Amino acid sequence: MRPEIAEAVALLKGGELVAFPTETVYGLGADAANPVAVAKIFAAKGRPADHPLIVHLPSVEHMARWAIDVPDEAERLAAAFWPGPLTLILKRRANVPDAVTGGQDTVGLRVPNHPLALELLAAFDGGIAAPSANRFGRISPTTAAHVREELGSRVPLILDGGACPVGIESTILDLSRGKPVLLRPGAIGAADIARVIGRAPEMAAPHVDEPRGDEKETPRGEGNETPRVSGSLEAHYAPRTPLQLVSSDGLLFALRDALVAGERVAVLAPTAQAISHDLVAWRQVPADPAGCAHDLYASLRELDALDCARILVQKPPAGEAWLAVNDRLQRAAAGSGEDDET
Numbered sequence: 001m002r003p004e005i006a007e008a009v010a011l012l013k014g015g016e017l018v019a020f021p022t023e024t025v026y027g028l029g030a031d032a033a034n035p036v037a038v039a040k041i042f043a044a045k046g047r048p049a050d051h052p053l054i055v056h057l058p059s060v061e062h063m064a065r066w067a068i069d070v071p072d073e074a075e076r077l078a079a080a081f082w083p084g085p086l087t088l089i090l091k092r093r094a095n096v097p098d099a100v101t102g103g104q105d106t107v108g109l110r111v112p113n114h115p116l117a118l119e120l121l122a123a124f125d126g127g128i129a130a131p132s133a134n135r136f137g138r139i140s141p142t143t144a145a146h147v148r149e150e151l152g153s154r155v156p157l158i159l160d161g162g163a164c165p166v167g168i169e170s171t172i173l174d175l176s177r178g179k180p181v182l183l184r185p186g187a188i189g190a191a192d193i194a195r196v197i198g199r200a201p202e203m204a205a206p207h208v209d210e211p212r213g214d215e216k217e218t219p220r221g222e223g224n225e226t227p228r229v230s231g232s233l234e235a236h237y238a239p240r241t242p243l244q245l246v247s248s249d250g251l252l253f254a255l256r257d258a259l260v261a262g263e264r265v266a267v268l269a270p271t272a273q274a275i276s277h278d279l280v281a282w283r284q285v286p287a288d289p290a291g292c293a294h295d296l297y298a299s300l301r302e303l304d305a306l307d308c309a310r311i312l313v314q315k316p317p318a319g320e321a322w323l324a325v326n327d328r329l330q331r332a333a334a335g336s337g338e339d340d341e342t
Ligand code: TXA
Pocket: 022, 024, 025, 026, 027, 028, 051, 052, 053, 054, 085, 087, 089, 101, 104, 106, 107, 108, 112, 130, 131, 132, 133, 168, 169, 170, 171, 172, 183, 227, 228, 229, 230, 231, 232
């Protein structure tokens, strides 16, 4: 075993945290079977403890150790997309700690498609609970340096696997209620899912704090207003600088207004820099959805660090292919410009 993997496994077995790369974003991992270790994740992130975590597995064979009543559709989707950026919400086994599930009767599972994550998981030979390795409500990290910026000494070891290839968080599909519900869009789209299971998932309503208010049977006690998916909170994936989504025409008007006001302004757009000016910081993103997703968080993080008055983002096209990127941008716009107490 490579020394860094051995060190990571020793830390996890000892109840400590390890940050590691996945194909989507970096995760902040702990032994999912150890509630004391899992509690350290919430402390390091500054995240409310009733938010459920995704359990990362070495292989599909581990699914039955965490979930019961696994529907045939879950087996088929796992066979088709694991390892890969798809999280399945399934009925939990009784042994899954409440610290992982936020006390819910379900658990989120996925096998990540990243060589370093798979090497770590195989060596650990168990489930690793891991949210994105950012402070709560902030932009997810897609490089080891981002994790260091976010968490610093709060995490004893960061495995460095370079930039994450996908760049935005996994698709989350709830299969625990008889019908498939898409809780968070990601690189694997509704059409990809429908091709495998023969029916399209229902879409959880976007940008509401409670995506599925029609459920009566799930006891939530105190956590009545707690969203099932923290990614459904508006104030998520947010830069500190106010972020404004604008059309391509609107971009030039907004730029002009900012410059007239003497404001320093950042721009994220699929086109090359249109205006050369001391007060304008321009970052070009690829014009295709996968390329844009790959660069999105790193670009927002860079622009956020410039302390501009605002970040103007040219709105991507509508439609299925852009759903996940648009989702993240809308949340970033809604939650931007707030202080650390989100
Ligand atoms: O791509 C990803 O999914 C990354 C990498 C590290 O795997 N992880 C990630 O974790 O984005 P996190 O915690 O930032 O977001 C996971 C989302 C949360 O919004 C959480 O509420 C939801 O998954 N989730 C986890 N378990 C759930 C459950 N049992 N029911 C509903 N939602 C759940």
